[in-house]
Amino acid sequence: MNSSMGEPLTRHHRKNPGIPLRSSTRITGGDLIGTLLRRLILNNGHRRLIVDRPARTVRRAFAGLALLSSLVACGTTSAKPSPLGTPQSSTNAVTTPTPVASQGTTTTTGLSNLIPADAQMPAGGICGRAVGPLAVIIANPDTPSPRCMIVTGSQHLKVTNGSHQFGQTGRTITVSFASFPPRQIAVGASTTFDRDFGSYLAPGVHVLHISLYGGDGADIWLR
Numbered sequence: 001m002n003s004s005m006g007e008p009l010t011r012h013h014r015k016n017p018g019i020p021l022r023s024s025t026r027i028t029g030g031d032l033i034g035t036l037l038r039r040l041i042l043n044n045g046h047r048r049l050i051v052d053r054p055a056r057t058v059r060r061a062f063a064g065l066a067l068l069s070s071l072v073a074c075g076t077t078s079a080k081p082s083p084l085g086t087p088q089s090s091t092n093a094v095t096t097p098t099p100v101a102s103q104g105t106t107t108t109t110g111l112s113n114l115i116p117a118d119a120q121m122p123a124g125g126i127c128g129r130a131v132g133p134l135a136v137i138i139a140n141p142d143t144p145s146p147r148c149m150i151v152t153g154s155q156h157l158k159v160t161n162g163s164h165q166f167g168q169t170g171r172t173i174t175v176s177f178a179s180f181p182p183r184q185i186a187v188g189a190s191t192t193f194d195r196d197f198g199s200y201l202a203p204g205v206h207v208l209h210i211s212l213y214g215g216d217g218a219d220i221w222l223r
Contacts, residue, residue, distance in 0.1 A: 001183075031034065035048065037168055046095055046098075056076040056213075057073050068151050078203075081181070091116060096140045105108075108148070110179055114200060114201060114202040115178050115179055115199075115200055115201055115202060115206070116202050116204070116207055117201070117203065117204020117205055117218075117222070118204070118205055118206055118207050119204060119205040120204050120205065120207050121205065122148045122219040123205075123219065126148065127146070127148035127149060127150050127151070127183050127219070128148070128149055129149070129150045129220055130150065130151045130152075131148050132155075133154070133155055133156065134156065134157075134158045134161075135149050135151045135155050135156070135157050135158065135197075135220065136156065136158045136160065136190070137149065137157070137158070137159050137160070137208060137217075137218045137220075138160045138162040138174055139159065139160065139161050139162055139163060139185075139212050139213075140161075140162045140163070140166070141162075141163050141164075141165060141166055141168040141212075143213070144210060144213070144217055144218040145219055146209075146218065147219070148218065148219040148221060149219070149220060149221065150221045150223055151197050151217065151220055151221065151222055151223075152198070152222075152223070153196060153197050153198020153199075153201075153222065154191055154197075154198060155196065155197055156192065156194055156195060156196050156197060157183060157192070157193040157197070157208070158190055158191070158192045158193070158212075159175050159190065159191050159192075159208065159222065160173075160185075160188075160189070160199050161173050161186060161187055161190070162186040162188075162189060163187060163212055164187050170187030170223055171186065171187060171212075172184055172185065172186050173185050173210055173211050173212045174210075174211040175191065175208060175209065175210050175211070175217070176208075176209040177193060177206070177208050177209070177220075178193075178200060178201060178206060179200065180193060190206050195222070197222050198222070201220075201222050202222075203223060204221070204222060205220070205221045206221075206222065207219060207220075208218045208220055
């Protein structure tokens with residue numbers, strides 16, 4: 001009977017090693033320990049499988065969050081606005097200089113080269129008007145004649161030494177006018193300033209200095 005029941009029990013035991021043998025079968029201490037170890041291994045493997053799956057899922061979730069955080073940080077750094085709220089311009093941008101309009105001068109070059117007048121009104125009172133291309137001043141012994149003369153820009157000056165007139169002993173005189181060097185004029189002689197008044201004088205009164213009168217002289221009034 002044992003032989004007939006031993007084979008089925010053996011087959012059943014091989015198919016289900018975790019199930020203990022029937023009471024009719026002799027169980028040794030080694031078989032019991034092996035059965036317990038197999039159950040422990042199966043239980044631990046099942047628990048590890050259950051625990052490992054959530055752990056892997058959590059690790060993958062953390063890895064995804066870390067990657068997303070790094071991408072957001074990179075995007076924030078590259079598009080950081082300027083402190084004033086205006087977008088930052090590229091360092092390779094080419095700036096076009098703004099043209100600056102030049103300011104014109106109000107002083108005419110021709111007028112700036114003219115000799116300014118000594119006065120705007122003559123001191124002599126009555127002034128005669130020069131006729132012809134020459135404005136002639138005669139240095140008489142006591143006063144020039146005329147004492148004041150009105151001239152135009154197209155006329156020029158002529159001075160005559162008349163210090164010998166009216167029975168006086170004449171002498172050489174020195175005259176100075178505008179920017180011309182001083183000139184000496186002998187008794188009875190004349191000197192002419194060939195340049196037109198308008199080419200070097202500004203409008204107004206210009207004094208002709210004559211040494212015979214202590215440096216004083218005649219007024220040339222350019223109008």
